[in-house]
Structure formats: structure tokens, C-alpha cells
Amino acid sequence: MIKLDNNNHSVFALYYHLILTTMYRREVIDETIAKELENHFIRIAKNYHIKLQEFNFEADHVHILFKAHPNSELSKFLNAYKSASSRLVKKEHPEIKDKLWKEMFWSKTFCLLTTGGVTIDTIKKYIEKQGEA
Template identity: 70%
Template sequence: MKLDNNNHSVFSLYYHLVLVVKYRRPVIDDTISDYAKDMFVRLGKNYNISLVEWNHDMDHVHILFKAHPNSELSKFINAYKSASSRLIKKHFPQVKRKLWKEYFWSRSFCLLTTGGAPIEGIKKYIENQGMK
């Protein structure tokens, strides 16, 4: 297992995040997913968070990312959800027909540690999301 490190610690912190669209509306297409993914990567740099795998279905996204011990995960997730919600609705006006209020994402989210599970297995699971 490859470990990350910084000045004071050695670590391997992988997380599986699931974000669901408000009311589970089927509004995520490839273009919106790519836009949201790019925002995740850019904002993640400010929190020492890096994307490992991303995939979407029409009403939710699966994200595998790694973080540092000092990453403030809940602050990052809330900042990401807020910024991406605002900008997705601004740049993709078709979303407003299905989500008429200010929110894009549901208030809740699912964040799982990978618990030592093989990262390749989790990546494969995320890669296969949305395939019927």
C-alpha cells in the first residue's frame, strides 16, 4: 500500500462521497457531470483534497477522493455543494425547469471511509455506476 505524507504524518485517507440531486430529479448529463467534476478538482486543491474517481447517474454522483489529515471535509463538502449548485444553475438554465428553488443538491450527503477496502474495487464500483 502506498502511503501519503506531509511534514508531520504518514497517512492513507480515501473517502467515497455520494451527492444526490434535490428531489432526486434526473438532471445530470455528461456535460453537467464534467462541469461539476472540474469544480470539485479546482476547489479540492484549497482543502488538500484530490479526486481519484468520478461517475454519475442522472440523479446523483459518486466520488472517490483522497485527503490529508488536516482537510476539513464537512467544510469542503458544504463549500463545494454551495458553489456548484449556484454555478450549475447559472450555466445550465435547463436545470431550472426541474429544480425551481435555489438548491441543486440535497441537503444530506453520504460520506464513507474506504475502511481498507481495495481502492481498485471501489474505483471499479464507481466506474460502473449508471450502467444498466
């Protein structure tokens, strides 16, 4: 069962699955860099009412499950995270420049999926049945 959050005027459960890939899908993420990326996420997320639920990686991308509030500005958060983490990781690991010679660590594209406790079909059926006796 998903735990619902609330504020003064609403109840919500907003979970997102974010996938970020490195520029050119270069394989530069290792255990050390992944932990730094996770720590940057946690630090920056606090300013946007976002809480990390799960973080994992492969050499060329990360998967992040996070929870947000209705007032979270997701596009601003994503820009802040991608910019800051890119700058900080490249500063701490200059060897990355051998594979990523431009300023960017992350690809411009990303995948952001909403998640839920039930399937879309279940929600559709629930809505269709509203008003029936």
C-alpha cells in the same frame, strides 16, 4: 497496495467515497453537467488538500472517490463544493430550473464513507492480537 502519503509528522492514506444526490432526486445530470461538476470538484478541492481519484454519475446522483490529508476540513469543503457547484451549474444551465425551481441543486443530505485497504474485521483482528507473543 495503497500508497501512503506523508507530511512532517505523520503517514496516512485517507480515502473517502462521497455520494451526492440532486434535490428531490431529479434526473438532471447528463455528460456535460457531470464534467462540469467534476471540474468544479477538482478546482475547489485544491484549497482543502483534497485530490480526486474517481468521479462517476447517474442522472440523479454522483459518486466521488477522493483522497484527503489529516488537516483537510471535510465539512467546510463539502459545503463549499455543494454551494459553488449548485450556483454555477444552475447559472450555466437555466433549463434545470424546470425541474429544480429552488436555489439548491443538491439535496441537503449526503453519504460520506471512509475506505481502506483492508476490511474492518482484519483491523479488529490485528488490534486484538497486539501484545500477544
